[in-house]
Amino acid sequence: MSTHSLSTLTVSELSTLLRRKQLTAEDLVRSSLAEIERHQPTTNAFVAVDADRALEQAKLADQAVAHGLSLGPLHGIPVAIKDNYLTADLPTTASSRVLKDRPLGGEATSVARLREAGAIIIGKTNMHEWAYGATNEVSAFGPTRNPWNTDHITGGSSGGSGAAVAAGMVPVALGSDTGGSIRIPSAACGITGIKPTLGVVSRHGVLPLSWSFDCAGPMGRSAEDLALILKIMSGPDVNVPASARVRLTEELLPRRSLKGVRLGVLQGPGFERADDVDHTIQNALSVLREDGAELVEINLPGMSVGFGAWKVIMHAEASAYHRPFLDERAGDYADSVRIQLEAGRCLSATDYLAAQQYRAVFNREVYDLLSSVSALVTPTLPVTAPRLGQSRVTYGGREITSQDAMTCITWLANFTGLPAVTVPCGVGSNGLPVGLALHGRVGADYWLLDIAARFQMLTDWHRSRPTLNNGVSDRGSP
Amino acid sequence: MWTKDRLKALRDHSGWPPLDDDLSDAVVALLNDLERDLAAIPSAAWAEPAGSFLPPRDDERASA
Numbered sequence: 001m002s003t004h005s006l007s008t009l010t011v012s013e014l015s016t017l018l019r020r021k022q023l024t025a026e027d028l029v030r031s032s033l034a035e036i037e038r039h040q041p042t043t044n045a046f047v048a049v050d051a052d053r054a055l056e057q058a059k060l061a062d063q064a065v066a067h068g069l070s071l072g073p074l075h076g077i078p079v080a081i082k083d084n085y086l087t088a089d090l091p092t093t094a095s096s097r098v099l100k101d102r103p104l105g106g107e108a109t110s111v112a113r114l115r116e117a118g119a120i121i122i123g124k125t126n127m128h129e130w131a132y133g134a135t136n137e138v139s140a141f142g143p144t145r146n147p148w149n150t151d152h153i154t155g156g157s158s159g160g161s162g163a164a165v166a167a168g169m170v171p172v173a174l175g176s177d178t179g180g181s182i183r184i185p186s187a188a189c190g191i192t193g194i195k196p197t198l199g200v201v202s203r204h205g206v207l208p209l210s211w212s213f214d215c216a217g218p219m220g221r222s223a224e225d226l227a228l229i230l231k232i233m234s235g236p237d238v239n240v241p242a243s244a245r246v247r248l249t250e251e252l253l254p255r256r257s258l259k260g261v262r263l264g265v266l267q268g269p270g271f272e273r274a275d276d277v278d279h280t281i282q283n284a285l286s287v288l289r290e291d292g293a294e295l296v297e298i299n300l301p302g303m304s305v306g307f308g309a310w311k312v313i314m315h316a317e318a319s320a321y322h323r324p325f326l327d328e329r330a331g332d333y334a335d336s337v338r339i340q341l342e343a344g345r346c347l348s349a350t351d352y353l354a355a356q357q358y359r360a361v362f363n364r365e366v367y368d369l370l371s372s373v374s375a376l377v378t379p380t381l382p383v384t385a386p387r388l389g390q391s392r393v394t395y396g397g398r399e400i401t402s403q404d405a406m407t408c409i410t411w412l413a414n415f416t417g418l419p420a421v422t423v424p425c426g427v428g429s430n431g432l433p434v435g436l437a438l439h440g441r442v443g444a445d446y447w448l449l450d451i452a453a454r455f456q457m458l459t460d461w462h463r464s465r466p467t468l469n470n471g472v473s474d475r476g477s478p
Numbered sequence: 479m480w481t482k483d484r485l486k487a488l489r490d491h492s493g494w495p496p497l498d499d500d501l502s503d504a505v506v507a508l509l510n511d512l513e514r515d516l517a518a519i520p521s522a523a524w525a526e527p528a529g530s531f532l533p534p535r536d537d538e539r540a541s542a
Binding site: 304305307308309311312315326327330335338339340342343345346347351354355357358360361 | 480485488494495497500501504505508509511512514515516518519520522523524526527
């Protein structure tokens with residue numbers, strides 16, 4: 001099987017080949033390493049790759065197959081990890097100079113669980129410094145570039161993970177999400193991503209940005225794959241008391257149709273989008289409707305106020321965590337990150353609590369909305385990925401910063417703690433991917449993935465791949 | 479309203495090192511944005527307990 005064809009398969013498909021001995025873990029890891037070598041110069045997706053160790057683990061995985069040993073659900077599957085997850089055998093820097101010469105010990109619970117399931121950790125992915133931004137242009141390792149057009153951003157802060165999956169370097173990667181950092185690069189790079197319900201996946205060993213919003217989760221080629229990975233990552237962790245509080249309600253059950261599913265399509269202020277994005281979203285909604293889903297338009301007041309309160313909370317929490325680093329190594333932060341941290345430390349306790357108070361009020365409204373519909377639907381992003389260096393975007397009669405354009409819808413799931421999935425649903429007028437977002441009830445993560453999987457049975461956007469050619473962006477046909 | 483003087487006074491009082499002019503300008507601008515965000519919070523929210531930031535489970539919602 002050719003390297004290229006392996007780079008398009010899902011985890012489920014690769015696992016089947018491995019178990020049937022039609023593929024070896026060594027060949028799969030070599031294929032992954034070859035794709036990284038091809039696309040790293042143009043995408044800058046990785047900050048560290050451990051080829052020797054990955055190959056060594058692949059050979060051990062093949063020996064286990066040969067000896068008929070019990071295999072984990074990710075046996076022999078190469079996985080990339082965002083650079084803010086602690087990994088025992090690779091450095092963790094949060095893509096910041098602050099940590100470049102400060103080795104951090106230990107391993108994140110999610111990484112340990114993936115290893116126990118048989119995954120091979122192939123490397124660490126580039127990210128927006130400290131996850132404190134949504135463009136992935138600010139990193140001690142340089143910006144990542146979108147595999148669909150390398151003149152454009154990947155979105156962030158898990159941009160390296162997004163580029164690595166989209167370019168076929170790995171079938172799945174881990175990200176973290178405080179205001180959209182899994183879903184933004186997933187949408188911008190044309191892959192599938194989930195921000196789980198707050199507390200479902202342990203954050204132990206994931207460097208925080210804002211602990212009342214932070215979630216860890218997977219990014220991959222299909223909703224079915226994400227359900228598999230989520231099952232491995234989720235569950236109580238003695239290191240994180242809150243992780244025991246929320247349980248997932250059900251597992252992925254293949255659907256024959258969307259009949260009986262009532263979806264609320266969010267409208268009004270806060271949900272404006274560019275014309276080409278709107279056109280793509282309307283087509284996706286037609287697919288859902290024709291499969292039996294009932295779509296109802298819903299207004300959600302307070303989006304602008306909520307977006308502001310989310311920013312206040314994030315700035316205050318981030319600055320509290322970074323206080324010792326700011327005291328010792330302020331000059332090692334990128335200016336744009338340091339500005340946010342210096343501002344956040346000036347907020348008062350009452351400022352922070354006022355924002356949390358509004359959060360309680362706003363979230364009650366959203367939870368009430370979800371008693372009348374099964375899920376809320378929005379575009380993941382109001383625009384396709386901006387160009388690198390583009391500081392502002394214009395759409396729907398408004399001009400805002402690229403940073404705000406990336407987060408102005410996605411913050412909603414972090415503020416409410418609800419699960420949210422993004423699936424690729426088409427391309428904009430510039431040929432860059434558009435994502436459709438589904439927001440579900442507490443603990444309904446698998447249910448959302450179930451709807452997403454049905455959408456991916458009806459469409460093949462998740463199978464679309466960019467064609468990268470050593471720095472020359474040559475977008476593949478959808 | 480934040481100004482460079484107000485920022486400098488707070489930083490001096492807190493024992494934080496001085497910021498250069500460009501950074502100070504950017505920090506002041508961001509603080510004024512955040513202050514506008516805070517001012518937009520409706521007064522009704524001020525009587526709300528901040529509570530837990532974890533979303534409620536269905537059984538908790540049902541018993542509320």
